[in-house]
Amino acid sequence: MRFSFAKPRISISVSILVLVVLAAATMLSVIRRSQTPSLSGRKVFSENRPPTMEQCADCHADACETFETAPHRLTLARGDSPDILEHFAGKSFAFENKGPLVRYENRNGQLWLASETWPNAIRVDWVFGSGQHAQTPISVLTNPDGQTESLQHRVSWYPTNTLGITPSLDTSPGFHEGLPQLVQPEDHVVTMDCFECHVTHLPNNGGRIDEEHIIAGVGCDRCHPGGNRHIASVEDGAISMERWSDLSPLESVNRCGECHRRADQLTDSELNPDRPILVRFASVGLTMSACFKEQSTVKAKPSTLNRLDCVTCHDPHRPAITDPTFYVEKCLNCHGSDDGMAIECVSQPMSSNCLPCHFSKQRMSDDLTFTDHWIRVRK
Numbered sequence: 539m540r541f542s543f544a545k546p547r548i549s550i551s552v553s554i555l556v557l558v559v560l561a562a563a564t565m566l567s568v569i570r571r572s573q574t575p576s577l578s579g580r581k582v583f584s585e586n587r588p589p590t591m592e593q594c595a596d597c598h599a600d601a602c603e604t605f606e607t608a609p610h611r612l613t614l615a616r617g618d619s620p621d622i623l624e625h626f627a628g629k630s631f632a633f634e635n636k637g638p639l640v641r642y643e644n645r646n647g648q649l650w651l652a653s654e655t656w657p658n659a660i661r662v663d664w665v666f667g668s669g670q671h672a673q674t675p676i677s678v679l680t681n682p683d684g685q686t687e688s689l690q691h692r693v694s695w696y697p698t699n700t701l702g703i704t705p706s707l708d709t710s711p712g713f714h715e716g717l718p719q720l721v722q723p724e725d726h727v728v729t730m731d732c733f734e735c736h737v738t739h740l741p742n743n744g745g746r747i748d749e750e751h752i753i754a755g756v757g758c759d760r761c762h763p764g765g766n767r768h769i770a771s772v773e774d775g776a777i778s779m780e781r782w783s784d785l786s787p788l789e790s791v792n793r794c795g796e797c798h799r800r801a802d803q804l805t806d807s808e809l810n811p812d813r814p815i816l817v818r819f820a821s822v823g824l825t826m827s828a829c830f831k832e833q834s835t836v837k838a839k840p841s842t843l844n845r846l847d848c849v850t851c852h853d854p855h856r857p858a859i860t861d862p863t864f865y866v867e868k869c870l871n872c873h874g875s876d877d878g879m880a881i882e883c884v885s886q887p888m889s890s891n892c893l894p895c896h897f898s899k900q901r902m903s904d905d906l907t908f909t910d911h912w913i914r915v916r917k
């Protein structure tokens with residue numbers, strides 16, 4: 539029998555597939571829980587659609603143009619987008635330890651996964667990640683309760699334009715049999731979590747995502763809520779948009795931390811600088827740093843701010859800058875020999891590049907590197 543992951547109806551074949559997948563997964567106890575707690579209060583479910591970027595562009599053309607190529611905007615795409623097809627279609631990947639050969643194919647403008655070991659091709663519905671670091675396909679299905687679940691693919695695309703393993707998925711021995719060799723089933727809660735951090739608007743009906751009307755990517759409204767009110771008030775001659783610079787450093791970091799994770803979501807023992815996973819959570823690391831905690835005690839260089847939050851170093855409307863001198867300059871705004879400044883390095887000249895020693899890139903897997911934002915003398 540051949541079936542597709544056709545949507546939106548719950549076809550019998552899909553239900554059977556769901557049961558097969560769930561049974562396999564339960565038997566092997568492999569449904570992995572998300573490593574992050576579920577966050578409440580994300581505003582992606584509101585009944586009202588947020589304003590579009592085009593509406594903002596009427597008055598903020600520059601911000602919108604810059605944002606076109608922002609990783610935030612591009613962090614979720616449909617399985618039939620031209621860029622996605624270009625990255626995946628026609629590429630194969632063989633798992634090292636006796637795994638099967640998998641192949642992504644363009645079938646009538648839609649991306650599918652085919653494999654030696656599973657008789658049916660699996661349709662790619664969404665791809666997470668802008669491609670700045672990685673892109674991971676998922677396939678959507680509906681469980682017997684009518685809620686959206688997903689299959690996270692074990693193969694991802696990397697900026698070297700090759701396929702590789704999706705890191706941090708469960709690969710315990712005995713796991714690699716049948717369908718779970720190719721994809722990891724994610725339950726409803728985990729699936730909703732994935733989407734909530736990668737969209738601007740997520741309409742859903744009793745847990746079933748209305749995929750047609752998703753606004754994919756982290757758009758203006760995620761960081762500047764209240765756009766409709768703002769536009770109306772501008773027209774009336776008033777400005778009601780909140781400014782990020784009016785937030786305290788902790789409030790500001792915590793807003794980014796809604797997705798980049800927050801230190802107060804973790805227990806004391808989880809907040810151990812030696813846990814490799816924390817490198818992925820920039821806002822956790824930054825808020826644990828002495829530089830962040832003690833920032834108000836510092837007298838910064840004239841005409842610079844003694845303020846440290848994410849926006850000190852990042853413009854969220856564009857990709858991160860890769861030139862280290864840009865960042866070292868920020869360190870030197872606070873660290874120096876002048877009265878009231880934070881102490882100088884006791885090991886290296888202050889003309890050196892601080893980053894490899896105190897703010898270093900760490901390898902998470904063969905294909906993924908993250909920057910440790912917990913500023914410190916690494917042991």
Ligand code: HEC
Nearest residue numbers: 589593594596597598758762765769772777779780781782
């Ligand atoms: C009709 C024109 C108009 C539209 C449409 C508009 N804005 Fe504004 N916006 C303004 C004006 C005028 C200001 C105040 C001028 C300034 O501070 O630069 C402002 C200020 C802002 C600020 C604060 C800037 C600061 O100084 O920190 C943000 C953020 C912002 N707008 C975002 C948006 C977003 C997001 C949208 C789309 C939902 C939008 N605006 C739509 C006119 C507009």
Ligand code: HEC
Nearest residue numbers: 609610613667668670735756760794797848852854857858
């Ligand atoms: C709604 C969730 C969300 C919020 C809020 C958010 N981010 Fe992100 N951020 C993401 C996602 C998802 C990505 C991954 C983008 C990709 O796929 O490459 C990302 C990526 C980034 C990157 C990496 C860009 C690159 O070039 O690699 C930086 C830097 C960043 N965010 C900074 C911020 C800052 C600063 C804030 C707060 C002002 C913020 N983010 C708020 C979800 C969010």
Ligand code: HEC
Nearest residue numbers: 574666667668671672673674690731732735796797798818
């Ligand atoms: C709490 C918010 C949050 C949740 C939940 C979440 N992500 Fe992300 N995701 C992010 C942020 C922030 C980034 C950018 C920084 C990073 O990579 O961790 C990101 C980056 C990514 C990337 C780009 C590659 C990379 O590592 O930069 C992929 C792919 C991705 N996420 C897939 C997923 C999938 C699949 C799920 C569900 C299993 C998921 N995400 C759940 C916030 C989230």
Ligand code: HEC
Nearest residue numbers: 591594598601602605610756757758760761782783849854
């Ligand atoms: C990931 C969060 C994030 C997203 C998404 C985002 N912004 Fe911003 N935006 C910020 C932050 C943070 C600042 C403050 C920057 C600063 O103080 O340097 C800002 C500043 C602004 C400003 C003030 C002027 C400026 O450039 O500093 C405008 C206008 C603006 N954003 C409009 C938009 C519009 C329009 C969109 C969608 C096309 C958008 N932003 C998407 C976080 C975001």
Ligand code: HEC
Nearest residue numbers: 791794798820821824847848850851858859860865908909
């Ligand atoms: C002192 C400067 C600085 C501050 C503050 C800072 N970052 Fe970064 N960030 C960097 C550097 C340096 C990189 C690596 C850029 C490169 O070479 O690609 C980076 C990279 C990133 C990336 C891309 C993935 C990675 O880890 O390399 C994300 C996501 C990110 N930062 C998020 C944040 C968030 C969220 C905050 C606020 C909690 C923040 N950053 C604050 C300097 C900073």
Ligand code: HEC
Nearest residue numbers: 828829832833844845846868869872880881892896914915
């Ligand atoms: C907003 C000001 C500010 C910025 C920006 C800043 N720091 Fe700091 N940093 C401090 C303060 C304050 C301390 C606490 C020690 C002190 O009072 O001198 C500190 C402490 C440190 C320490 C010692 C940490 C420990 O746990 O013992 C190192 C290392 C360090 N900073 C490196 C850096 C580097 C590298 C950068 C740039 C990526 C940077 N700092 C950016 C203010 C800052």
Ligand code: HEC
Nearest residue numbers: 869873881882883884885886887888889890891892895915
């Ligand atoms: C080659 C690696 C290296 C470079 C580059 C480097 N540091 Fe350090 N730094 C260290 C080491 C190692 C220590 C700890 C020395 C000790 O305790 O004996 C240290 C100590 C410090 C301390 C004091 C921590 C404390 O509590 O005693 C600060 C602050 C600091 N560095 C800031 C910086 C800044 C800012 C830069 C860039 C201008 C920089 N460092 C460049 C390796 C480096």
